[in-house]
Amino acid sequence: MLNRGKIKYYVAAMRLRTLPLSMAGVCLGLMLAVADFHVRWEVVLFTLLTTVCLQILSNVSNELGDFLRGTDSGDRQGPSYSLSGGKLEKKDFSRMIVVYILLCIISGLLMLWFSFGTLFCVESLVFMALGAGAIMAAMKYTLGRNPYGYRGKGDFYVFMFFGIVSVAGSYFIASHEMFWRMLLPAASIGFFSVGVLNVNNIRDMSTDAATRMTVPLRIGEKWAKVYQTALLAAGWVCMLVYSLLRIQDIWHYLFVLSLPLFIVHLHGVWTRSGKTLDPMLPLLVMSSFIFALLGGLGYLVYLFI
Template identity: 30%
Template sequence: MATAAEWLEGARPRTLPTGISPVLAGTAIAWWYGQFDPGVAVLCLVVALALVVGVNFANDYSDGVRGADDNRVGPQRLVGSGAADPRTVRNAALGCFGMAGLAGLAAVSITGYWWLLVVGVACVLAAWFYTGGRHPYGYLGLGEIFVFVFFGLVAVGGTVYLQLGRVPAAGWASACGIGLLACAVLVTNNLRDIASDTAAGKRTLETRLGDRATRWLYVAIVLLCVVCALAVAALTTWWALLALVALVLLAPACRSLLAGATGMDLVATLKATGQGELLWAVGLFIGIGIGLLT
């Protein structure tokens, strides 16, 4: 039986990078335009981490009670493995969403951008109904859209806006890069689960595309992230190309997928992809810093 620690270890490739990366990338852009606010950045980080941990718990709960995790490959989830009571996991998700709400309320009270509370509510609803409710959109092949919009455009754009009061073109290019890499994490996760998702009636984009097309989708996403890094660099400083250090992890991941990696090999690719997303953001942040100091 899987323990909570084992589940969290399996969730970490998505949880930490997808929470930290958009805030780092967004703060880098705000910094470039002279409006770096450490306090607001920390609150944005709390919101992002609480939301991504909350959506992991919510997915664990909803997929578990539906039986979608009964034949999961790799680290087991709490509900699907029987390691935790479903109500406990559901309450953990709601607690995380509540924490995100409080941090978001603090951020908008400092900046005065109260309309962003509507965006925050949309984030929570999108997180819950990804696999929750009667008609979860994650079961309809729309998960990548959710991830790109909320963990890319909204998370990065919101971080920039709260500090700068606007989102310049470089901010949107950065948001697209982070959103695409977050999608790459989901694509890898769902590629690993094609067989179990198909059996459970979970019609993800990957079950619709099939194994081979999904692997090429991952490669296309990585290439688009390179384009996004180039766009950010052209709009700010060429030092921003340090974001491409992420290819140290993402290029081998592409080779592994195209070579036909399956099972636990895909778990390793999932971890490398999450780390690559974080490295993209760290490289961008450091590059922006160097550009400002030179």
């Protein structure tokens, strides 16, 4: 039975503050699809639910993997975690991982069923393969014998799954159409997502040095901050180019209203280091989420005016 005294620690282990980042790409892809096509609400619902389950699976797996490797030591720079703080045990996390794998599979299959009407068409099979890859990527960041997060390869996987697969994949699932220009907003969210990972790694440089090799540790703090600036700039350029390629409408540039948030974030990155960088993480997460919502709303507004 579920120990009621542990419920708040289970919730803490989900790291709900990370959900807006994973939702950003999916929301943008779905909103752009709704703007262009008729979309079933069931597809929207289960796409969002699958995304939430994948993100929580990633968070729980990440905490367990870091704990097993001794990364979450007492002097870590970020917030305290349920496992390293002794609030939950390894078996609790193992159970959570199994539960969220099952939820990902069930929700993902329902998403495909409502979208394509069958689980045995080419499109469904392709997305099943992508889903299996997403589950593996969520778990293998810090878990397993050779986790890619400890080898400085997290940036690539974050870009692909939080950006390309998230935006372009959700757009296709909802609309059954794909255009090459969709790679631009997908890349935009991908760059911002890598930026979140990069700030996290800059913050943790002092504690990560003994256990993993991240991009900031490879190139140094100064160049990691240059890299951060380049990531955000690339994200903005991609979305601006996408808007320029579409039929011109001032509403398509609604996302520009989020620019001050990114400026504040970059100022914080360049003027802080170590643990003081922690507030810059949720700031970039929410900035990316607001950017995505405004970007999608800019194409939906014609439905309401």
